[in-house]
Amino acid sequence: MRVLCVAEKPSIAKSITQILSGGQFTSRTTANKYIRNYDFDYPQTRAQFTVTSVSGHLTAHDFPDTHRKWHSCDPISLFDAPVETFVSKDGKDIEKNLKSEARRADMLMIWTDCDREGEHIGSEVKRVCRSAKANIIVKRARFSAIIAQQIHNAAQHPVELDQAQADAVEARIVLDLRIGAAFTRMQTKTLQDAIAQVEGSVVSYGPCQFPTLGFVVQRYLQVKNFVSEPFWYIFLSLSRPSSSQGDNVETEFKWRRVHLFDHDAAAVIYEHVISNPITRVTKVVEKDTKKWKPLPLTTVELQKAGSRLLKLAPKAVLDIAEKLYNQGFLSYPRTETDQFDPQFDFMPLIEKQAVDPAWGAFAQGLQQGEFSSPRRGKNNDKAHPPIHPTAHAGGLQGNEKKVYEFITRRFLACCSKDAEGSMTTVDVTCGGEAFYATGLVVHRRNYLDVYPYDKWTGSRVPDFAEGEEFQPSVCELREGHTSSPKYLTEADLVTLMDKNGIGTDATIAQHIETVINREYVLEEYEGGTKYLLPSTLGIGLIEGYNEMGLEKSVSKPQLRREVRYVR
DNA sequence: GCAAGGTC
Known part of the structure; x- marks a missing residue:
């Protein structure tokens, strides 16, 4: 045979x-x-x-x-x-x-x-x-x-x-072609005749492009229509030495009511508190806590991290990962799987990283008993394992080096142990109102040593004893204001598309690039972070389709999600 | 000149 x-x-x-x-x-x-x-x-x-x-x-x-x-x-x-x-x-x-x-x-x-x-x-x-x-x-x-x-x-x-x-799949292919071509030609012809700005450019329609644009417009409108509201809260703090010999530190006690939007109610409570601000410690609890190591890496997570931590566009991250895959340094970079197979053989891969000057010592530690099985996420595409390094790459430069380093550190972090610490919560009452302060002490950094992208810091609270009473250093009624949401980042958009079934691990980055190339979406930098804003054309297209009053607007994700998952 | 999904 x-x-x-x-x-x-x-x-x-x-x-x-x-x-x-x-x-x-x-x-x-x-x-x-x-x-x-x-x-x-x-x-x-x-x-x-x-x-x-x-x-x-x-x-x-x-x-x-x-x-x-x-x-x-x-x-x-x-x-x-x-x-x-x-x-x-x-x-x-x-x-x-x-x-x-x-x-x-x-x-x-x-x-x-x-x-x-x-x-x-x-x-x-x-x-x-x-x-x-x-x-x-x-x-x-x-x-x-x-x-x-x-x-x-x-x-x-x-x-x-x-x-x-x-x-x-065949049905989806044919539907996408018919709808994409028909709407694109119709839109382009109609709008080129009407608007000078789009002369010579294609005004494309796509069943993934439009929900993608829709997310950008929706957030833009939320920001634009945002009205800030004032709120009031009681600020309570105490200055005391952090330990028997230490300097004074200020410990803030947060109000259990957080804040109130009714000024008069907050003022009445505050008057009562300030009339006798002796504060009594009702409970001091110290308990062990962990910061969990990250999940095995999927394409979507790689793109989000690349955008947030490495400042690279999702498409750029994927292109680099593909190149490293073709050179044999990485496993297949398009995967939805965030769990390693139970039979996956980690040690040979960890051993390959032991020679690295930056994380080699950490890899050796994993070989010598610090290894712990990776966490298992909920996703498995049944085709590819989570992204991981398959060989040590010593000679990389620039963005390729950054991407490889992130993936490798992530892999080693997955094979390490959760960080361990203890959290102290001090509950107090003052004028019948409840407040609390928390402090964190990190005992064992574990995976954090190889994964600098995660931070876990906190300050130790000074010693308090149950039943003790003190006069607060500050007890004030303070005013705050609700703050506007931010415009979408690329990482936010990748998350929304993934959650709503728009595009796939292999195409999400492409769709974002497309709506930018078509000038439906503009990139704007603020303090080193890139935000995505819709253009006038982008807003007009989405509002136009929304005003048609369809039960499932083509600017919203429902329709596409259902086309993908129908059986 | 058009889509989205694979892949190098």
Whole structure:
């Protein structure tokens, strides 16, 4: 039996080969410079295996000539126009390879990622292979991580391709094309005639672009329409030495009522307190506390951190991570998974970092007993592990170095222990009102030593004894004001898109770049932080669609989310 | 000249 295995990308074909062959294989080049064909015997199923890959989707979709040109038809006719499926220009060589390999095989085993797009790519592979060999048996290997036991199990117990999932993706592809092309042409033609500012530029519409823009506009309007309100609170503090020999420190006691928006009520309470401000300590509690180490790293988290900590645009972070992946320094950078597989082998990866001058000593500590299993998040895309370094990279510069360092420190932090400390809470009453002060002492920094992006600091509260009484240093009624929300940052926008199902790990950064390139969204810097504001055009587009009064506005995320998750 | 999703 000859089995042709087809993975979604070259790196997976190689990994599968190394596992199934035990390292004994031969390989052949193909016309595509990234793709190789690997040959070996697999005695477990008495079969000869050939493993190759595609490179993402094989086919593209577009309208025929009658509808492809912008002025060839009324945009609304694009909803009924035929849509052609064809092998893309770059896919021709890959298709040729698949066909010639399929002719020699008895069975096609599909090894695309085990997510919905993978099911669709698998159906493309199936169609091409069947066109070359009509009676080829088609099976699907199911695996959730590139781990030897799972890969062998998948090879020995293949299942069927899930055609319903592939069809759902096909429907989404066609809908996105029809809606995107029709609305874009309609908007562009209408607005170019009406507004001088958009002359010569495309006013695109996309089912991900518009909810993305919608988030920016929504926040902008919240800021614009914000009205500050005054509030009042009792400020209570005591100055006393931090320890028996120490200098005086001021301890602030926070009001349990936080603050009141009714001035008269706050004033009445304050009058009562100040008439006899003797303060009595009712309870002193010291308890152990932890600061949890971070979760394993997903693409979305990498982009948020990159934007917030490294000041790099989400798209720039992803591009760098992809380059480092292609150089063999990082695992696959597009993942939604924030849990390592229980069988994941950490030690060889930690060992590779032991030579680093900056974090090598910490890695050695993990090897010598400080290791602790990473926390498990709630997400698993069943295709890729969390992002982690696969090799030590010593010679990087600039932004590549920053991104690699962040990912590596994050990985080591995940394999370390939570930081440990103790928290003291001092409860007091004054004039019948309750106040409290808290203090923090860090006992063991643990993961914080390798992960400077997290801060955990607090001050020790001076000693207080239950039942003691004191005269506060300050007891005042103070006024504050509610403050306006901030404009969105890129990190905020990535979070909103992720939570609302707009785009994927691989495309979120692209959509943000698109709404900026189309000049729907403008970047504005304030104190070193980049904020996103809508342009007049951006606001106008969103308000226009909102005023149509659709039950699910195209500027809001509901519609897109439902298109993605419908089964 | 148009979308979003894969991928190098």
